[in-house]
Amino acid sequence: MTKYVLAPDSFKESMTAKEVCDAMEIGIRKVEEDAEIIKVPMADGGEGTVDSLVDATSGKKIVVEVTGPLGNKVKAYYGLLGDGKTAVIEMAKASGLEIVPKDKRNPLITTTYGTGELIKDALDNQVKEIIIGLGGSSTNDGGSGMAQALGAHLLNQNNQEIPWGGGNLDKLVKIDVSNLDPRLKNVKIIIASDVTNPLIGPEGASNVFGPQKGASPEMVKQLESNLNKYAQIIKRDLNKDIAQKSGAGAAGGLGAGLMAFTTCEMHQGVEIAIQVTQLDEKIKTADYVFTGEGGTDFQTKFGKTPYGVAKLGKKYHKPVISLAGYLGKGIDSLYSEGFTAIFGILPGACSLEEALEDGPVNVSRTMENIVRLLKF
Template sequence: MTKYVVAPDSFKESMTAKEVCDAMEKGIKIVDKDAQVIKVPMADGGEGTVDSLVDATHGQRITVEVTGSLGNKIRAYYGILGNGTTAVIELAKASGLEIVEKQKRNPLLTTTFGTGELIRDALDHNVKEIIIGLGGSSTNDGGSGMAQALGAKLLDKNNHQISFGGGSLNKLDKIDISNLDSRLQDVRIILASDVTNPLIGEDGASRVFGPQKGATPEMVEKLENNLQHYAKIIKRDLNKDIAMTAGSGAAGGLGAGLIAFTTCEMRQGVDIAIEVTKLEDKIRTADYIFTGEGGTDSQTKFGKTPYGVSKLGKKYHKPVISLAGYLGEGIDSLYSEGFTAIFGIIPGACDLPTALKNGPSNVARTTENIVRLLKY
């Protein structure tokens, strides 16, 4: 009996990682009816991390009402993994760019308060560990909203809480953490991110990521100055120097906020997923490994799911076959990293809506054809 491990990421806007797994299994079974297919939905800390890890561990989703990026009430969910003691949260569910209409995107105003509310709800479920995916943020508030949601007081000169958004950080006069949720001290917090940018400077949150969130050049300079001020107050009041810490610029500075107000560690998202899903144990005894993502190019080797899977395949001398919705520049550099072969799944010219709609059938057909060659 041939053993296949299928460990793809989601294909954005087309399929969840679990749906990709199902499509790959379907293609394999058409050719190899007796195959053993081990399905491991994966993620790298970005969109789909909650769904992938919940599905992989047979956990549950918790839906709550939280504060959206612009202060409106929204419904968002997070996951509790199958062990019952680990929560997994995506910042993007409560404070993400995709949930803000394009014309309303404004990092002077957007807040991470809702992400803090998700953390608080997870604490209410008595978890011992919280994994936070930092991808897809609409914010540039340095995690100040998150801290406020967890009980920190970010006060102006009149002892009033400062307003939401990166545009209000210049009003910060002092930080009072006497009411910060004490349960944070007893929980392990892991930040899932492949971003190593510092909070401030040319490579910082405002200048690199601000424009992607709707910031004009003038707004970028205001946000940069405000985060510099925020970092100085944190250093003075919390004795933590987060300005140039690697990863502190992730998610508009939420990385900095979590470093400042909690005890946390930062890891690549795919490494966390590999650990949670026990993927290495499964790959060790596999005959073939299938992985994939929406688009593969030279950036894949900077912490994306297929790269993490390929490293394990290389370690155990197993063939790794990767599928993608599109193939970009630089994939030649991936073959020395553990990839055996990389295939695009689109059969011919078509528009994007059609490609997204036909994702499952395209994955199944491509997988089927690969297995026909493998079994020849």
């Protein structure tokens, strides 16, 4: 009996990682009905991380009403993994760019307060570990809103709380953490992010990511200046020098905020997923490993899910076959990294809408053809 380990990421806007696994299984079963199939939905810290890790560990989603990026109430959710002790949060669920209308995107006013509320709710569920994915942010507030939601006081010259948003950090005079949620000291916080940018400077949060969130050149200068002041006050009041830390600029400086107000660790998202799903142990005994993502190109080797899976396959000398909605430039460089073969799933020319809608069918058909060849 052949043992297949299926460890794909989601195909964005088409299928969740679990749905990709299910489509892969359909293709395999058409050729080999009695195959042993181990399904391990994966993620790399970005969109789909909560869904993938909840599915992979038989956990559950917890829906919470939180403060959205613009201060309005939004419905968000996070995951409680199967162990009941680990929460997985995507900051984008509460503070993401996709939940802000394009004509209202303004990183001077958007806040991470809702992300802090998700963390607080996870603490209320008595978790021992919180994994936080930092992709897809609409904010540039250095995680100040998150800190305020967790009890930190960011005070102006009149000893009053400064308003939310990166545009108000110039009013900051003092940080008081005497009322910061004490449970944070007893919880392990892991940041899932592949972003290595510092908080400030030419490669910092404002200069690199600000324009993507609606910042004009003038706004970028203001945000940069404000984050610089914020970093100086953190250094003075909290004795933490976070301005140039690798990853501090992730999610508009939420990385820096977590470094300043919690004792956190930063890891590549795919490494966390591999650990949580115990993929290492599963691949050891596999005959074939299948992975995949919406699009594969030279960027895949910079921490994307298929790359992490391929590295494990290479470690145990297992063939790793990857599927993708489209194949871009530079995939030749992936073959030396543990990929045995990479297949595009599209049957021919089609619109983007058709490609997204027909994703499951295309994955199943491609899998069937690959397995027919393997069995032959």
